[in-house]
Amino acid sequence: ANKSVYNLVIVGYGGMGSYHGQLIEKVPALEVTGVYDIVDYRMELAGQHGYHAYESMGAVLSDENVDIVLIATPNDVHKELSIQALRAGKHVICEKPVTINSADLLDIVKVAEETGQTFTVHQNRRWDEDFLIIRDMFEKRAVGDVFHVESRVQGANGIPGDWRQLKAYGGGMLLDWGVHLLDQLLLLTDSKIESVHAQLSTILDTEVDDGFTTTIRFKDGLTAVVEVGTTNYVKLPRWYVKGTEGTAIIQDWDLSGEIVTRNTEVEKVEPKPIQAGRGLTKTMAPPSEESTIRKSIEPIQNPPEEFYVNFLSVIEGSAQSAVPNEQVHRVLVLIETIFEAAEKDAVIHKEF
Ligand code: NAD
Known part of the structure; x- marks a missing residue:
């Protein structure tokens, strides 16, 4: 009852x-x-x-x-x-x-x-505001059709001095942070994964990975780079998203960043060459102001107790789990594939 x-x-x-x-x-x-x-x-x-x-x-x-x-x-x-x-x-x-x-x-x-x-x-990071904004961007085609996404977390403090440094406890950054970022990534597309490549880092000389970079290609053509680092004194953006109509960036959990899209009302403006280093370039000139639209990142509502409320509804049989076990399983298979790709230094072609 x-x-x-x-x-x-x-x-x-x-x-x-x-x-x-x-x-x-x-x-x-x-x-x-x-x-x-x-x-x-x-x-x-x-x-x-x-x-x-x-x-x-x-x-x-x-x-x-x-x-x-x-x-x-x-x-x-x-x-x-x-x-x-x-x-x-x-x-x-x-x-x-x-x-x-x-x-x-x-x-x-x-x-x-x-x-x-x-x-x-x-899997609480399914409710992270930055992630919900990115997922909304995918769904609403805010930058057109997304063909590439990069998701990163980077610190400069190494791995905390606890069990996270030890293999026997399931330590390492792929299992610790990777599991969150990969879980988020797989919620962005319905497509299957086609191939995986990866490198693990061991800069800190621990018995587990202190970070990793993986490139994942989905069947629908989307590519993703997911990266975790613990020796980064300067961070790359938390999210970088490229679509057919624009580009979005979220710098950090404070949601600083912007969405820049092509202004479809305006005829394409031929770029003027700029001086860049010791040379001139038209290719790398910034898009003209009149042909682009810049928007800041808008917050999204996400009450922190949603996970528990959903769990209670599942117990009572009135809702489906917000974190289905099959999805959690797929992320673990992806982590295993990343370990394999890193070990072999090879692209693993596998549909899942
Ligand atoms: P922690 O070392 O701070 O705490 C772990 C606690 O478990 C310790 O107090 C330890 O004494 C106790 N413990 C160890 N073995 C036990 C056992 N057999 N029975 C009962 N208690 C035992 O670690 P933490 O950072 O709190 O991480 C704990 C778990 O939470 C890990 O699985 C970690 O990945 C996860 N975690 C999740 C998030 C998240 O945002 N979802 C954030 C941090 C940690």
């Missing part, structure tokens, strides 16, 4: 676990009632926050008042904990990357189907 308030326990109360606690405060139908973490200090913090601190995972699972288990541990234990929770009759929200390989996700989904419980991955 539907409930007016669902009880949720956070397993893994680190950076992200505590952030979930804050976000869930805005969702009236969801209440964080407890926390379980293997580190005493994190449990003390949870206690200070007024959450019940469970003494073991077993204690969480055997508590009949717990409806939902939210897993925010390092990546290597997501699978085991998710399966335990589903088998105990709990619904599960699991952090990204849900598993370290695509086969492990299928094992979890099988258990979810067997038990009839809801299992959803927290």
